[in-house]
Each structure stands twice: as C-alpha cells, then as structure tokens.
Amino acid sequence: MTPARPTERGDCRPSATADSGGPPPPSGFLGPQATLIHPLTSILEPLEPTKLFPRPQPLEVELGSGDGSFAVQHARLHPGRNLLAVERLLGRLRKIDRKGLRAGLANLRLVRIESSYLLEYLLPRESAFALHVYFPDPWPKRKHRKNRLINARFAELAHRVLMPGGRVYLRTDDEDYFAQMAAVFAAEPHFLQSETPAELSGILTDFERDFVAKGVSTLGAAYQRR
Numbered sequence: 535m536t537p538a539r540p541t542e543r544g545d546c547r548p549s550a551t552a553d554s555g556g557p558p559p560p561s562g563f564l565g566p567q568a569t570l571i572h573p574l575t576s577i578l579e580p581l582e583p584t585k586l587f588p589r590p591q592p593l594e595v596e597l598g599s600g601d602g603s604f605a606v607q608h609a610r611l612h613p614g615r616n617l618l619a620v621e622r623l624l625g626r627l628r629k630i631d632r633k634g635l636r637a638g639l640a641n642l643r644l645v646r647i648e649s650s651y652l653l654e655y656l657l658p659r660e661s662a663f664a665l666h667v668y669f670p671d672p673w674p675k676r677k678h679r680k681n682r683l684i685n686a687r688f689a690e691l692a693h694r695v696l697m698p699g700g701r702v703y704l705r706t707d708d709e710d711y712f713a714q715m716a717a718v719f720a721a722e723p724h725f726l727q728s729e730t731p732a733e734l735s736g737i738l739t740d741f742e743r744d745f746v747a748k749g750v751s752t753l754g755a756a757y758q759r760r
C-alpha cells in the first residue's frame with residue numbers, strides 16, 4: 535500500500551464548514567456541499583460518537599475501509615446502527631464519501647486516522663459493539679510482520695473499545711496472517727471464538743471481490759469479548 539503523502543494531511547475538512555467560514559453546522563446536518571468525513575480538529579480530544587451521527591445508535595467501526603463497498607452496503611442494510619469507517623488514505627476516504635452521500639446514508643461517518651491510534655486514544659472505552667477488519671495489509675515478508683495491524687496490542691485495544699459481548703470480525707487472504715490472528719485471540723483470555731453471521735459474510739469488500747474473481751480463497755474469523 536502506498537502511504538499517504540504528507541501534503542494530503544489535514545486536507546479533509548468538510549467543504550460545507552471549510553467554505554462558509556461560519557460556525558459548524560448542527561450535528562447530523564447534511565447540506566448541498568456536505569461530506570461524511572468527520573474533521574479531526576484535534577487528535578488529543580477523544581471522539582464523542584453520539585455527536586458524530588444524527589441518531590444515538592449502536593456503534594460499529596470498520597478499520598482500513600479501502601474503497602468502502604463494505605461500509606456503504608453494511609450501513610445501508612442496518613440503518614439502526616451507526617458505522618464509523620476508518621481509512622488513512624484521503625483519496626480512498628473521498629471515494630467512500632461520494633458513495634455514502636449518493637446512497638443518502640445518515641448512519642455512516644468517515645475518519646482519516648491510523649486505526650491503532652483511533653482505538654488507543656480517540657474511541658471511548660466500551661463504545662463499540664463491532665470492529666470489522668477486512669483484508670488488512672498482509673506484510674508478508676518476515677521482517678515487515680511487525681507492521682501488521684492484528685497483533686497482541688490490537689487485541690488489548692479491541693478489548694478496550696468493545697462493550698462486553700462485542701465482536702471483532704476479521705478476513706484475510708494471507709494464511710500466515712490468519713494464523714497470527716488466531717494465535718493472538720487464542721492467547722487473549724477476554725475473547726472467545728465466535729461466528730460470523732451469514733448475512734455479514736455475504737457482504738463482500740472490494741479486495742474480496744477481486745480475490746473471488748481471481749479464484750483466490752479467503753479466510754474469516756470472529757471473536758467475541760466475554
């Protein structure tokens with residue numbers, strides 16, 4: 535994956551507020567120049583999920599949303615849940631924004647930030663009931679595996695942000711990474727192996743669709759916080 539260019543950083547304010555020069559619109563307002571991208575005005579202040587969305591509903595978070603097909607479909611299927619899609623590349627975030635706005639999704643918001651940072655510092659404790667991590671960068675070379683998102687620290691952070699009974703849903707095409715995911719959660723006493731509902735696994739991500747088209751098999755798992 536190409537990392538975000540430094541010049542792109544900080545350039546994701548909603549056009550409605552950036553252009554008006556006036557006070558920010560009320561929560562949930564979606565004007566003609568609206569965006570679903572939440573402007574992180576400070577990376578030190580924790581997010582208040584209830585202020586991100588027009589309705590206070592159960593929160594799910596997708597980490598590394600890519601082009602956002604999963605996020606948009608999932609949000610559309612579950613208007614009674616709020617979905618926060620996290621992606622570090624601005625170009626991809628903007629794609630999701632366009633798709634989400636076209637679909638008129640009030641329950642989808644986007645944020646540009648590193649996933650681990652969001653889990654550690656920005657999401658309140660026990661604020662989410664599901665984390666979706668689909669086809670995270672596999673870092674197949676042994677010397678790069680330390681960069682993988684799903685590691686022992688991730689399980690601790692998932693425990694931090696998930697409410698009791700909340701679940702982590704994982705998918706990958708990389709067998710070695712899948713084994714690492716399984717080992718990480720097997721070693722974490724706060725989680726039990728769980729099931730992925732058929733309705734959820736039926737929503738394919740963009741990468742997954744490519745893998746399926748090429749005949750590449752994929753793996754998935756779910757873990758539930760005790």
Ligand SMILES: C[S@@+](CC[C@H](N)C(=O)[O-])C[C@H]1O[C@@H](n2cnc3c(N)ncnc32)[C@H](O)[C@@H]1O
Nearest residue numbers: 598599600621622623648649668669739740741
């Ligand atoms: C292999 S793609 C998968 C995208 C999508 N989940 C899918 O299945 O189509 C991984 C995505 O995660 C993003 N990403 C990688 N590391 C990230 C991180 N630490 N925080 C946020 N996004 C990240 C990448 O920019 C990329 O869009």
